[in-house]
Amino acid sequence: MPVELFAQPKAGSRPVYCIGESKGDSAGLSDRARAWMMATDYKAKAGAVLLVPDADGDVESAVIALGAKPEDALYAGELGKALPEGDWHFEGAPAHADLGTLGAVLGGYAFTAYGKKPSRRIGLACPAGTDRDEIERIAQGCALARDLINTPTNDMGPEALERVVRQLGEKYGAVVQVITGDALLDRNFPMIHAVGRASAEAPRLLDLTWGEEDAPKVTLVGKGVCFDTGGLDIKPAASMLLMKKDMGGAANVIGLASMIMAAKLPVRLRVLIPAVENSISADAFRPSDILPSRKGITVEIGNTDAEGRLVLADALALADEEEPQMLIDMATLTGAARVALGPELPPFFTDDEALAADLADASARTADPLWRLPLYAPYAERLSSKVADTNNVTTDGFAGAITAALFLQKFVERAESWAHFDIYGWTKFAKPWAPVGGEAMGIRAIDRVLRQRFGANG
Missing domain, CATH: 3.40.220.10 (Leucine Aminopeptidase, subunit E, domain 1)
Known part of the structure; x- marks a missing residue:
């Protein structure tokens, strides 16, 4: 720095x-x-x-x-x-x-x-x-997230993202396991495989664990779509210009994980990152395909450009199987969130009222903007499919951030607390503390909540 x-x-x-x-x-x-x-x-x-x-x-x-x-x-x-x-x-x-x-x-x-x-x-x-060490811990986590997002996809594809996670694991003595390519099918991650199989770089699930096995379980899941063409529902050229930042959720959970490990927080940390590139080739998944999922829920593809929720769903299902005390996912998921709240105010979704209150308080105290949006259950009907358990999108175009969160909620049942953060991951207009470019969003507030809840100088 x-x-x-x-x-x-x-x-x-x-x-x-x-x-x-x-x-x-x-x-x-x-x-x-x-x-x-x-x-x-x-x-x-x-x-x-x-x-x-x-x-x-x-x-x-x-x-x-x-x-x-x-x-x-x-x-x-x-x-x-x-x-x-x-x-x-x-x-x-x-x-x-x-x-x-x-x-x-x-x-x-x-x-x-x-x-x-x-x-x-x-x-x-x-x-x-x-506390100089505390300020540096937070600043370095934010800088790491910024660096990862700012790096173009030719140097930050799924393979490079795997190297970053392995280096982080080596630095803090964490265990890193990776499931790559067709092994995803063997290990029951069909949606991660489907989204990433068209890329020249094989899709993979990055899995980092750290901390004592009997400590409270905190699991972070980050969307690692290293570039998003939109798939066969291809984006316009102008909409692809910033798609190197579509792994902003992964970058942010990596930055947050570095903060947690540097603080020696007494938790059993797990970081899950489905790392893929949503590319176009003869092997690309298609609109109207019906995909199985790790959870057993079948998903009709209404739009291949709603791929982030698919890879997150398989990763969330795995995370949920361990019944963590805290399950957090972060993703550059919907344009609807930007329409609702703009690029500087990320929405979060949770059905845990105590967690929502803690996040709101931490957001104010850390000057790390967050705003709660509702998991409005009646909107879930708009994800219905005539041929599968659910569609990955609605057809009316309304409440896109909420319906995306409701889609993810289908894959979380056992976690004690779950929160979904729909971040932009980018500073569009320069601020004194943030130049234009990749940005850490929400992780300073989340870090404060985790330290308060799990006993490290909140």
């Missing part, structure tokens, strides 16, 4: 003064900073950074305006873009200092794997009372 954190200010580090969103709020500033703020007619709006020169014209300090709410603290991300190279410290901690520091680190993120020049190095001392 271009912003490197330190536990204590280094010798010679320069101060960053935090003020509120008011021009008169200048308490704690140096005389030079206060005079420069007035001389430049500095507008104290959230995230506005003012660089203050010394007598020789070099930058001696910086001023940033931050509001008092948790979400305002992330505007410190502008520091990651605006500060000159060198070492810095907060002169007076910002409100919600942990989020402000995290925002500065996330704001300094840049994806440089393909020749983009690395950003300058900035050192930043953590304010008193914050």
